[in-house]
Amino acid sequence: GENVEQHPSTLSVQEGDSAVIKCTYSDSASNYFPWYKQELGKRPQLIIDIRSNVGEKKDQRIAVTLNKTAKHFSLHITETQPEDSAVYFCAALDTGRRALTFGSGTRLQVQP
Amino acid sequence: GAVVSQHPSWVICKSGTSVKIECRSLDFQATTMFWYRQFPKQSLMLMATSNEGSKATYEQGVEKDKFLINHASLTLSTLTVTSAHPEDSSFYICSARTSSDNEQFFGPGTRLTVL
Numbered sequence: 375g376e377n378v379e380q381h382p383s384t385l386s387v388q389e390g391d392s393a394v395i396k397c398t399y400s401d402s403a404s405n406y407f408p409w410y411k412q413e414l415g416k417r418p419q420l421i422i423d424i425r426s427n428v429g430e431k432k433d434q435r436i437a438v439t440l441n442k443t444a445k446h447f448s449l450h451i452t453e454t455q456p457e458d459s460a461v462y463f464c465a466a467l468d469t470g471r472r473a474l475t476f477g478s479g480t481r482l483q484v485q486p
Numbered sequence: 487g488a489v490v491s492q493h494p495s496w497v498i499c500k501s502g503t504s505v506k507i508e509c510r511s512l513d514f515q516a517t518t519m520f521w522y523r524q525f526p527k528q529s530l531m532l533m534a535t536s537n538e539g540s541k542a543t544y545e546q547g548v549e550k551d552k553f554l555i556n557h558a559s560l561t562l563s564t565l566t567v568t569s570a571h572p573e574d575s576s577f578y579i580c581s582a583r584t585s586s587d588n589e590q591f592f593g594p595g596t597r598l599t600v601l
Contacts, residue, residue, distance in 0.1 A: 405588075406588040406589075408589070408590075415577075415595075415597070416594070416595070417579060417592040417593060417594045417595050418530065418579070418592050419592075420589070423589065463529060463530070467588050471535060471543070472518070472535075472588065473520060473532055473535050474520075474532070474590060475532070476529045476530045476531075477529065478528075478529050479528075479529050
């Protein structure tokens with residue numbers, strides 16, 4: 375099955391700085407990699423996803439890069455704002471089960 | 487976007503009782519629904535995958551006789567926690583997807599507290 379590792383577990387940045395969260399996965403057949411933002415007690419919210427036929431995708435201040443050869447994908451948030459503070463999860467599709475395997479999460483804190 | 491609801495949003499029950507949680511896709515047909523459990527400060531752990539009209543597939547370590555899943559229609563899946571114990575206290579989240587895409591749509595979650 376799929377195994378997803380996520381780093382760092384916590385990340386503190388100053389408002390306006392960039393934040394980068396990295397994930398690796400094990401299933402070379404995986405073809406779908408979403409990123410979620412979760413606030414305390416709430417459902418995970420999809421913020422961006424990437425499919426294996428592209429290497430990078432951007433949506434305003436958020437971008438995701440994918441390196442299929444190395445089985446890495448990363449989330450980049452630029453010009454961070456206090457409201458970006460939350461827990462972020464990466465996930466990869468386990469192609470056998472067509473289910474998502476989640477990373478362990480990154481607690482991002484943006485200091486005003 | 488696609489909307490998934492969950493009911494109840496929170497429940498407190500006594501040890502030994504059973505609790506049923508409903509997950510509904512409101513504006514699309516969900517051929518597959520997933521049930522996750524999330525303990526405080528931890529990630530989402532997949533418990534089981536349910537396809538409409540067939541038996542659920544449980545992840546390793548999840549007791550199928552304790553966590554009963556029914557996916558009787560394309561818009562409704564239920565999770566029943568039988569004989570709940572304090573260690574079952576957790577945040578239970580469902581998600582749903584269609585047959586044609588991998589994107590999953592999450593419900594708002596149910597916080598279960600077993601006394």
